[in-house]
Amino acid sequence: MAATTEDQVERVRELVAAIPPGRVSTYGDIAAAAGLSSPRTVGWIMRTDSSDLPWHRVVPASGRPAAHLARRQLERLAAENVPIRDGRVDLGAARHRY
Numbered sequence: 001m002a003a004t005t006e007d008q009v010e011r012v013r014e015l016v017a018a019i020p021p022g023r024v025s026t027y028g029d030i031a032a033a034a035g036l037s038s039p040r041t042v043g044w045i046m047r048t049d050s051s052d053l054p055w056h057r058v059v060p061a062s063g064r065p066a067a068h069l070a071r072r073q074l075e076r077l078a079a080e081n082v083p084i085r086d087g088r089v090d091l092g093a094a095r096h097r098y
Helices: 006-018 027-034 040-047 070-081
Strands: none
Touching: 006 027, 006 040, 027 040
């Protein structure tokens, strides 16, 4: 992975913090808005520096959370009235646009 600057980390954090309750964003949406070359960079930042952010509002492009997070993430999203069908977030209805 390419080196990530402090400014890029802060931009990702700002974008995640801006996702309102009841909405979600994908790793790719955030990467594009932050000017990053890969959604994987957003994932790395989220893994290392997101404990104080609404991490549960960031999902893969498939809308299906990672298996190790799925139960907890879907419960949090459901509590915010995010539409979920068969374990997958309805991105057409819930996607936050930047």
